[in-house]
Amino acid sequence: MTVSIQEVMTTSPVMPVMVINHLESAVPLAKALVDGGLKVLEITLRTPVALDAIRRIKAEVPGAIVGAGTIINVQTLHAAIEAGAEFIVSPGVTETLLDAALETSVPLLPGVITPSEVMRLLDRGITAMKFFPAEAAGGIPMLKSIGGPLPQVTFCPTGGVNPKNAPEYLALSNVACVGGSWMAPADLVDAGDWAEITRRAAVAAQLKN
Template sequence: MTVSIQEVMTTSPVIPVMVINQLDQAVPLARALVAGGLKVLEITLRTPAALEAIRQIKAEVPGAIVGAGTIINLQTLDAALEAGSEFLVSPGVTDSLLTAALNSGVPILPGVVTPSEVMRLLDRGVTAMKFFPADAAGGIPMLKSIGGPLPQVTFCPTGGINPKNAHEYLSLSNVACVGGSWMAPASLVDAGDWAEITRRAAEATALKP
């Protein structure tokens, strides 16, 4: 069953951005996050284990919606689709990447940071976007400003989001969810502290205003 971009954006208030360094950590990490209520998981294509991690999580973690992040060109797009990614996330966007993603039928959250980039995507019928790097690009004031002339766009801010500011981002009318990695820092993953990761995921799940 195909996942919609609305499901990706609204199933959980926080999308964990996961960097999988060791493949044997992928499934227990995903299980810990899903147990805490975070079902939409973004596996970044920054490590050699990422693509196989997507396959294993899809096969072994019921309830997870598994996508690929760091989609930067047609090669990473094709690899993510071949691995079975249910959604795609890119830090920015090119015409060729967007065309291929839209043709694939798999939902994409393309990254934007300026009103001009937002308008180009609106021209292509895209209304759900990743705002990245959120904190460095103006954060909450920037999103409020963009929301004035472009209220039809819904964002997933990512970059610099943490437990202290996530709720404020989520309170904005044009923000459906945020992306972040604080639920599962490398120290907890390497220690195998799945219980603490589940606890942090549950706190993140409760953030929605």
């Protein structure tokens, strides 16, 4: 069953952004996050094992909605889809990538930073976008400003979002969810402290928008 971008954006208030360095960590990490209530997982294509991690999590973690992040060109787009990614996240967007993504049935969450980029995507029928890098790009004040003239767009702010400012982002009317990595930092993953990751995920899952 194909997932919709609405499901991606609204299933959980926080979307874990996962950098998986060791393939053996993929499934226990994903299970820890899902057990905590965070079912939508973005696996970034920043490591050699990322595509295999997507395959394993899809096969072995029931309930997970598995997406691929750091999609920067057509090659990574197709590789992620072939690995089983149910949605695609990009840090920015090019016309070439956009054309290729819209030819597939896989939802795209494209990264934007300016009103002009938002308007260009609106022209192509896209209303759900990633605001990245959120804090560096002006954060909450910037999203409020964009929301004035462009209220039809829903954002997932990512980049610099943490447990302290996440509730402020989620309180905005044009924010459906936030992306972050604080639930599963590298030290906890390396230590295999899945219980603490589940605890952090459970706290994040209780955040409201």
